[in-house]
Amino acid sequence: MTSAVFVLVAAAIFGLGVHGLLVSAHIMRKLLALNLMLSALFLLLIVVPATIDGRPDPVPQALVLTGIVIAVSTTAFALALMVRLFRKQGHASIHPDIDPRLLGRKAPSKANKTAQGDDR
Amino acid sequence: MSAPLAVDVLLGLILVGLAAQVAIGEHLFRAIVFYVAFGLSMSVIWARLGAPDLALADAAIGAGLTGALMMVAFRRLVEIDPKQAQAQGTRSSALAVLIGVLAAGMVATIGLTALTLEQQPGRAGLQVMETLGDTGLGNPITGVLLVFRGFDTLIEMTVLLTAFVGSRVMTTRSRFYVATIAGFQLPLVRTLVAVILPLAALIAMHLLWIGSDQPGGAFQAGSVLAGAGVLLLLTGTLLPASKSRALVRLALVAGVASLCVLVLAPMLRGQVAMAYLGRGSLLFAEALMMVSIATSLTLLFAGRPSLKVGRP
Amino acid sequence: MTPAAQLLIGLVFVPLSTALVAVLLPPRRRRWAVVLGGLAWPCLLVPLSMAVAREQSVVMVFGGWAPPLGIGWRLDALGLVVLWVHALAGIAALPSAWRRFDPDLPESGPFWSLWMILATGVNLALLAADLFNLYVALELTTLAAVALIATDDGIAALAAAMRYLLLAVLGSLMYVLGVGLVYAQTGSLAMHQPGIEALNNVALVLMLTGLMVKAAIFPLHVWLPHAYSNAPGPVAAIMAAVVGKAALVAFWRIWFETAEAPPAQLADFLGLIGAAALVYGAIAAYLQPRLKMVIAYSSISHFGFLLLLLPLASQQAFQGAGFHLLAHGLAKAAMFLAAANIVVVLGSDSIRHLPGLDKRMPLEAFTLALAGVTLIGLPPSGGFTGKWMLLSAAWETGGWFWLVLIVLSGLMSAAYVFRILALTCFHPARRAVHHLHPRPPKITSLAALTLALLAVVIGLYPHPVLDLLGAGMPGMVR
Numbered sequence: 001m002t003s004a005v006f007v008l009v010a011a012a013i014f015g016l017g018v019h020g021l022l023v024s025a026h027i028m029r030k031l032l033a034l035n036l037m038l039s040a041l042f043l044l045l046i047v048v049p050a051t052i053d054g055r056p057d058p059v060p061q062a063l064v065l066t067g068i069v070i071a072v073s074t075t076a077f078a079l080a081l082m083v084r085l086f087r088k089q090g091h092a093s094i095h096p097d098i099d100p101r102l103l104g105r106k107a108p109s110k111a112n113k114t115a116q117g118d119d120r
Numbered sequence: 121m122s123a124p125l126a127v128d129v130l131l132g133l134i135l136v137g138l139a140a141q142v143a144i145g146e147h148l149f150r151a152i153v154f155y156v157a158f159g160l161s162m163s164v165i166w167a168r169l170g171a172p173d174l175a176l177a178d179a180a181i182g183a184g185l186t187g188a189l190m191m192v193a194f195r196r197l198v199e200i201d202p203k204q205a206q207a208q209g210t211r212s213s214a215l216a217v218l219i220g221v222l223a224a225g226m227v228a229t230i231g232l233t234a235l236t237l238e239q240q241p242g243r244a245g246l247q248v249m250e251t252l253g254d255t256g257l258g259n260p261i262t263g264v265l266l267v268f269r270g271f272d273t274l275i276e277m278t279v280l281l282t283a284f285v286g287s288r289v290m291t292t293r294s295r296f297y298v299a300t301i302a303g304f305q306l307p308l309v310r311t312l313v314a315v316i317l318p319l320a321a322l323i324a325m326h327l328l329w330i331g332s333d334q335p336g337g338a339f340q341a342g343s344v345l346a347g348a349g350v351l352l353l354l355t356g357t358l359l360p361a362s363k364s365r366a367l368v369r370l371a372l373v374a375g376v377a378s379l380c381v382l383v384l385a386p387m388l389r390g391q392v393a394m395a396y397l398g399r400g401s402l403l404f405a406e407a408l409m410m411v412s413i414a415t416s417l418t419l420l421f422a423g424r425p426s427l428k429v430g431r432p
Numbered sequence: 433m434t435p436a437a438q439l440l441i442g443l444v445f446v447p448l449s450t451a452l453v454a455v456l457l458p459p460r461r462r463r464w465a466v467v468l469g470g471l472a473w474p475c476l477l478v479p480l481s482m483a484v485a486r487e488q489s490v491v492m493v494f495g496g497w498a499p500p501l502g503i504g505w506r507l508d509a510l511g512l513v514v515l516w517v518h519a520l521a522g523i524a525a526l527p528s529a530w531r532r533f534d535p536d537l538p539e540s541g542p543f544w545s546l547w548m549i550l551a552t553g554v555n556l557a558l559l560a561a562d563l564f565n566l567y568v569a570l571e572l573t574t575l576a577a578v579a580l581i582a583t584d585d586g587i588a589a590l591a592a593a594m595r596y597l598l599l600a601v602l603g604s605l606m607y608v609l610g611v612g613l614v615y616a617q618t619g620s621l622a623m624h625q626p627g628i629e630a631l632n633n634v635a636l637v638l639m640l641t642g643l644m645v646k647a648a649i650f651p652l653h654v655w656l657p658h659a660y661s662n663a664p665g666p667v668a669a670i671m672a673a674v675v676g677k678a679a680l681v682a683f684w685r686i687w688f689e690t691a692e693a694p695p696a697q698l699a700d701f702l703g704l705i706g707a708a709a710l711v712y713g714a715i716a717a718y719l720q721p722r723l724k725m726v727i728a729y730s731s732i733s734h735f736g737f738l739l740l741l742l743p744l745a746s747q748q749a750f751q752g753a754g755f756h757l758l759a760h761g762l763a764k765a766a767m768f769l770a771a772a773n774i775v776v777v778l779g780s781d782s783i784r785h786l787p788g789l790d791k792r793m794p795l796e797a798f799t800l801a802l803a804g805v806t807l808i809g810l811p812p813s814g815g816f817t818g819k820w821m822l823l824s825a826a827w828e829t830g831g832w833f834w835l836v837l838i839v840l841s842g843l844m845s846a847a848y849v850f851r852i853l854a855l856t857c858f859h860p861a862r863r864a865v866h867h868l869h870p871r872p873p874k875i876t877s878l879a880a881l882t883l884a885l886l887a888v889v890i891g892l893y894p895h896p897v898l899d900l901l902g903a904g905m906p907g908m909v910r
Binding site for chain 3: 251281370396
Binding site: 001002003004005006007008009010011012013014015016017018019020022023026028029031032033035036039040043044046047048049050051052055056057058059060061062064065066068069070071072073074075076077079080081082083084086087090092 | 125128129132135136139140142143144148151152155158159162165166169170171173174177178181182185186189190193194196197200201212213215216217219220221222223224225227228231232234235242244245246248249260261263264265269272273276279280282283284286287290291293294339417420423
């Protein structure tokens with residue numbers, strides 16, 4: 001029963017993270033959302049596997065520990081990249097994913113790009 | 121593990137509430153602060169679920185250091201352009217909410233199905249518990265991390281190193297804001313450093329030593345030291361330095377190098393790669409890993425490749 | 433440990449130690465250390481190739497703890513082929529990297545260390561026989577690749593790197609969830625799971641989706657075009673040659689080895705996705721105004737093509753697909769290296785500047801032409817051999833749809849290749865660019881040309897490689 005509660009908790013956090021990822025333009029918000037999703041998955045990884053003689057299974061715990069360290073490393077690097085990007089382009093968001101040139105149109109002008117950032 | 125269900129539900133609600141504040145709140149800095157609170161609540165849940173090593177690690181690394189890194193990054197944005205950094209609203213839409221709900225539903229279904237279907241203990245976990253006695257260790261997680269699946273740990277340490285080297289690509293070109301907020305002229309700061317620094321060192325050593333038999337280990341110890349490093353940077357006891365020093369580089373590399381030694385040394389004696397060499401070898405590797413973890417995380421916070429002592 | 437297993441260790445630890453030494457050395461010396469390491473580890477491939485030819489695979493287990501307790505490595509023919517691509521492309525990219533990242537540039541310090549770290553990650557991803565070890569290897573590779581893209585300080589490169597990072601993390605999330613489910617089902621993290629009847633389909637789909645992001649399979653490919661086209665030349669070359677392919681190899685391995693009997697509808701569905709990628713990439717490549725974007729979208733098209741192995745699961749198809757990996761990897765690396773030189777001399781890679789290239793930069797133009805021949809699959813190039821085997825496999829199993837698609841892919845590749853070549857060679861040389869920048873050293877052009885030549889030559893002598901790949905993969909029809 002406890003496990004079911006935490007599975008639902010993990011699901012809710014994951015959903016919140018997905019929502020945050022989609023609605024935020026600022027890169028740091030996206031990073032926060034991704035970290036939420038990761039935490040939710042780690043919770044799932046610990047809650048779902050069965051116990052061994054009453055003690056928790058050590059293998060998923062070691063995996064999650066590894067995952068936490070990798071998450072911090074990736075986040076730290078992403079933050080440095082974000083700061084550099086902010087300094088160079090004046091706002092901390094990334095361009096929309098459809099390359100307009102693919103559709104035969106010209107790339108958005110500089111004015112449009114900054115305007116997009118200013119909405120946020 | 122027989123706490124009543126109500127406590128679990130309460131913990132879960134707190135966690136979800138904090139997550140909501142992180143994901144949906146309007147002000148970015150507020151979201152970061154709530155993320156730290158979220159991380160600390162997660163470590164309570166890890167403790168509740170019987171994973172004390174994870175609780176220690178998530179509190180230190182997941183909540184504390186990630187929060188610190190995010191706060192200093194936010195501060196750097198503000199230093200570059202105060203107005204643009206504040207422009208961080210979110211733009212919600214019905215479609216995004218729908219996708220979020222669907223994602224949550226998918227995860228819930230997967231989790232609940234997995235719970236009901238498979239209740240056999242994992243074969244790998246069983247073998248770990250059975251073989252742990254042969255290694256002379258008491259903490260199965262240390263056994264998995266450093267003996268049975270030690271190679272994963274080696275690559276994980278390399279990822280940490282790569283994060284630092286990768287951040288150097290960015291920091292070589294620009295002056296990153298120096299995060300000193302309270303210098304030594306404040307009397308409280310002097311006392312704080314004088315008390316916290318030895319305490320942190322003691323706790324780190326303790327975690328390192330007992331990690332072989334009790335919850336603890338190199339990651340937890342290293343991150344406590346990194347926390348102390350962040351404190352030193354914040355108070356100006358340590359300052360970022362641009363000129364990279366050999367000793368610092370050595371400290372960064374020591375963790376990965378020690379694990380490489382664990383892999384290659386047995387081969388010189390004719391054994392299999394990473395054959396178990398005894399508790400002493402693990403302690404040696406963990407000590408160097410602790411140094412590397414502390415150095416990498418402190419330098420990632422500092423935004424410069426090296427550190428120098430500040431003048432009080 | 434057998435000698436071959438010791439060599440396996442070298443494949444990862446030579447680049448890794450070189451990276452560690454590079455971090456310790458002052459920036460001026462780093463280049464030398466990394467070049468030495470980059471030339472040293474490929475030497476291990478020669479005895480390893482002979483070992484694989486004899487025994488079909490070389491395995492190793494860390495610490496003597498047999499899986500599922502411990503972690504194992506396995507080098508099979510498929511991994512060996514991609515390792516050769518990595519070695520050759522890596523060596524060919526060294527002159528270009530040497531010129532581009534000389535020690536006076538501030539970012540050249542981290543570049544050289546990252547170059548070796550990327551090599552470590554790629555080699556490890558190809559050797560991994562454990563699902564979680566693979567995850568960590570791919571994380572290492574992705575992080576190093578993103579940092580390498582960011583060494584170009586332009587906004588486009590930095591934004592492309594960020595987008596790649598965010599999408600890659602999403603992919604990793606899905607992959608890790610899948611691995612967790614596999615563990616919950618079987619209690620083991622090994623890639624080869626003997627004895628289970630059917631892998632949990634959800635776990636399979638999750639893992640494959642995560643890998644599809646990393647291998648840039650349409651529609652999860654959006655990070656690739658900007659990442660490849662804005663990265664510095666040698667970085668784009670090595671990424672196109674091996675980084676995506678490592679994820680694709682992992683994809684195949686999980687499909688054929690972990691989930692030994694995946695449902696046929698899923699195979700057909702994934703084949704359709706591959707078909708969509710193939711068509712989309714080719715059409716997009718035709719429409720691009722920049723040379724590097726053309727090459728990037730061509731990669732998307734070819735990765736989709738390689739997904740056709742799934743519905744056509746037979747030994748012959750496997751030989752064809754593996755051979756195609758080899759030929760395509762060499763050709764793509766050659767094209768990106770040539771394109772890098774073109775950007776240096778002309779100042780941009782816009783195709784408006786290409787007319788007259790055959791007179792101005794004949795080596796690069798010839799490289800593009802030769803590589804294009806492999807991409808189209810014209811005989812006697814290596815691309816032809818790969819396509820031919822896949823065609824035969826489709827013929828034998830009666831898969832008319834796939835047969836038509838394979839032929840179509842050749843035609844569509846021809847469209848965008850000929851567009852580039854026609855502009856280069858046959859268009860009247862408009863004086864679009866007046867000022868030509870100084871040429872890079874000739875060795876960079878020759879390195880690219882050698883790769884393109886190799887891609888054609890292996891088509892002339894395909895049998896050693898085809899025999900190596902003849903073992904096929906578990907679960908394949910002979």
